[in-house]
Amino acid sequence: MATVNSFETASGRAAAAGAVDLLIGISGMIGVSGAARDEEFRARSAKCLQSLALGLPGLRIAVACPAASGAESFADSEFLTYEFSDGAAALPWLAAPAAYRSIAKLAESRQARACVMLSADLGAFDARSILDLARPLMEARTLSLPIYPTGKYEGLLNCGVLYPFARALFGKQVRYPLPLDFGIGGGMIARLAAEGSRQQAAVVWPSIEGSLGDASMAQVYVGARHVAHSEGIDLSTVLGSLAGSLFEEAEKTAAVWQRVRASQALPVFGTPEATIGESEAVDVRPLIESFHLGWRNLQEVWGLVLPPVTLLELKRLSRLPAEQFRLPDGVWARVVYDFALAHRLRTISRNHLLGALTPLYLAWVASYAAEVRDVDAAAAELRIERLASAFEEAKPYFVSRWRWPDRFNP
């Protein structure tokens, strides 16, 4: 196995002036600018770089920040800046792509061998997390993706839609296909840097880029936790933007994923972090009420998207009492696939389509929350794995409907 020392350093090769080995990119504006904030960031950066120098001896490490974050005031060989203007996006996933591209270009120009992208909330801006994400890159991997220590009621959108859908389509068992932090190396840096000139995607999916670019991927257990600021952000808006982006990716890459069968586990580095405390049981009645409201009012819209068999299943679900309310995995997988297909066919306005998915998603959340009420986070994780397997099993249905949407409509 390769070690840290096998990572060729900039000083060891005939590198241009200013070359770095590892670039740490902060992907977005670092909170509210101000002198106190800058001071805090500067102190934290110095501490982090000091720890990294001990962990990665002999490597040149630099931090890249957005030009307007105040970092230019102390720009030197360790602090680099990049141009960034898209700081007004409400969701981090929408603001980050522009930053990813700029950081990748900077890494390319500095001949960096590895680049670790970190969220602007600095939740993973500590030596431990950076080392964890950088380690696979030093062992010739070109994409390292984090596995966050989330509780059983956290990251539900990822658990219910993004993870199983992306895994079934692209055949890689990436637990967080849209992470806030990740590491890239080798060809992935060039790929992400070139992505800016090729197209301006609203959301960059590192795992999908890695799958398409045939990257050598690995997952890493990290201890970083990101606080989700959901105040003022509507669930249907987030669901619409993320699921919509994933459905667009599916449309663009249809030629690739239709050939993929089953899924592969990726090498995993590190040990799982313990989740902080066990969540209390959730009252799922409001979620079920939301589904019932959707069932009473949105049947006309759902009827345009879902086949009769699925509508029958939903009808059965609407008649179940709260304590027996369970949405079968296969039905939920087919619902997501049918919405992805309707997104491609533009059966109805895409905003309407994704808005109509929200009550169904809440039905899945209610069903899942009721099922994992009495189990711990590890058992809940197994439950998510079963759901992902159901998505894989239902993939032939999706492929058939994708190829023959009119002929294959059970």
Add this chain to the structure above:
Amino acid sequence: MARVITKIATLVPGLLALVLAVILFTLIAWLLAWVAKRILAAVKFDERTGKRASALSEWAPSSTPSTLIVRTIFWGCFVVGVLVGLTAFDASSTSLLAAYLLGYMPRIVGALVLLFAGTIMARFLSRSVLIGAVNLNLQYARLLATGVKWLVLVLTAAMVLDHLAVGGAIVELAFGILFGGIVLALALAVGLGSRELVTRSLEREASRAAEPAVSEQLHHF
């Protein structure tokens, strides 16, 4: 009999001119649409416009931006062809009735466009309100959506009649009374008839705020 035949015969050159103009402009429209389609495909217009054109596509979800542009070019040329043909027909006609009907034709076309746009808008807004209201957990989502739909349809009908110059001031008056009546009825319904319902709804919302919210226990992202 001879006078009738003579009258019809005098219309033939105009009709021929009309048909010829329509055929010619249809061919030109087809050619322009084909050229536009090739150019838009060559410059990858749909991919370039991407998100920026999504607002346009929302109104016609089954069409891509380039398809909409191509169709607009085709039908624009076609309508011009019909108008040119009608002008030619008008020039060859000596009848006052024919001249009046031909003069009225643009109003009918305009009214049809208004009716079409109004119906599309009513359906779109109604669905937007319905989905939005359901996602906001409003129990009267269907009522809201139906209300919006009929308001837009009534407004469209009034505009169409006004455009056709049918009814004159009566339409404006009737529309004003109807529209004002609906708003007043809704205000009275909420203010008086549904006072209890509104009170209960507000109380329910207030009591919900005191309970531990599900959204605080569940984290979707």
